[in-house]
Amino acid sequence: MSLSAGWYLGLAALVFSIGAIGLLVRRNVLIMFMCIELMLNAANLTFVTFARVLNDIGGQAIVFFVLVVAAAEVVVGLGIVVTNFRRRSTTVADDLHSLKG
Amino acid sequence: MLHLSLAVASTRPTWPDILVFAASAAVILVGAVGVVTSANPVHAALSLVMTLFGVAVLFIEQEADFLAAVQIIVYAGAIVVLFLFVIMFLGVDRREDVNVEPLAGQRTLAFVMVGITLAGIIAMLATSHWVTGAHQVVGPISGPITKATGAPSGEVAQLGKQLFTTYLFAFEATAALLVIAVVGAVVLARRPAVSERDEHEQGVSP
Numbered sequence: 604m605s606l607s608a609g610w611y612l613g614l615a616a617l618v619f620s621i622g623a624i625g626l627l628v629r630r631n632v633l634i635m636f637m638c639i640e641l642m643l644n645a646a647n648l649t650f651v652t653f654a655r656v657l658n659d660i661g662g663q664a665i666v667f668f669v670l671v672v673a674a675a676e677v678v679v680g681l682g683i684v685v686t687n688f689r690r691r692s693t694t695v696a697d698d699l700h701s702l703k704g
Numbered sequence: 705m706l707h708l709s710l711a712v713a714s715t716r717p718t719w720p721d722i723l724v725f726a727a728s729a730a731v732i733l734v735g736a737v738g739v740v741t742s743a744n745p746v747h748a749a750l751s752l753v754m755t756l757f758g759v760a761v762l763f764i765e766q767e768a769d770f771l772a773a774v775q776i777i778v779y780a781g782a783i784v785v786l787f788l789f790v791i792m793f794l795g796v797d798r799r800e801d802v803n804v805e806p807l808a809g810q811r812t813l814a815f816v817m818v819g820i821t822l823a824g825i826i827a828m829l830a831t832s833h834w835v836t837g838a839h840q841v842v843g844p845i846s847g848p849i850t851k852a853t854g855a856p857s858g859e860v861a862q863l864g865k866q867l868f869t870t871y872l873f874a875f876e877a878t879a880a881l882l883v884i885a886v887v888g889a890v891v892l893a894r895r896p897a898v899s900e901r902d903e904h905e906q907g908v909s910p
Binding site: 605606607609610611612613614616617618619620621622623624625627628629630631633634636637638640641644647648651652654655657658659660661663664666667668670671672673674675676677678679681682683684685686688689694695697 | 732756863
């Protein structure tokens with residue numbers, strides 16, 4: 604049988620941390636989006652692990668909805684990136700300082 | 705399929721399970737670090753595929769076959785392709801210097817804060833009894849969905865049953881959400897009409 608849940612949860616925590624560091628450190632909006640996907644995947648792994656440990660299909664159902672919401676989020680987010688690139692010709696978050704006083 | 709789920713806690717992991725977990729954990733971590741450290745966005749997207757594949761393997765390892773398939777099809781097949789499409793479409797696939805730190809001390813602070821968070825999570829996992837609450841609130845992972853012989857069993861059947869009964873409202877809400885997202889993407893990506901754009905450019909130019 605599969606390993607105990609602690610290993611999976613530890614791995615998910617590590618992946619979540621790497622994603623969070625990338626989101627804070629990187630300046631490219633596209634890569635920041637990919638880091639958000641990493642964090643969502645870590646959460647999904649946690650949900651599936653708890654679904655197995657508690658023998659409850661509800662955890663897997665939540666992961667299904669997370670997938671759908673992530674797809675919608677990426678579609679709208681990349682639409683915003685494309686629109687912004689047309690106006691300012693950049694995908695670097697630091698260059699978006701029009702509102703700076 | 706394993707139908708002895710109640711005996712999960714007492715059975716010890718076998719060598720193939722340990723090897724699968726170790727290999728996919730290595731793949732996941734290498735991919736995740738690759739996403740964060742790649743100078744080229746295309747390389748970051750390909751590293752993301754690597755991580756998603758490893759997570760799909762761990763889904764299969766934990767009796768979530770349907771979600772593993774969906775993970776590959778939706779994430780690796782649609783979302784990452786969308787990322788790559790936007791990267792190529794905008795022509796931003798050039799390298800950026802990842803060693804430049806525009807905000808002094810920001811990276812150190814990010815590492816410290818995320819390290820504190822990770823330490824907190826690990827400490828919580830190590831010390832507290834994290835599996836709390838009632839088992840099987842919604843339904844079991846596998847097993848026949850009706851009493852009839854020959855009824856579909858397994859986690860795909862269970863997931864389908866729960867999605868269309870317990871989570872029916874949420875399921876329909878995601879349908880509405882997807883329609884809204886598609887319409888929003890079309891509106892965002894649509895080029896403004898020529899006259900409107902001219903007005904905008906006249907207004908912006910000094």
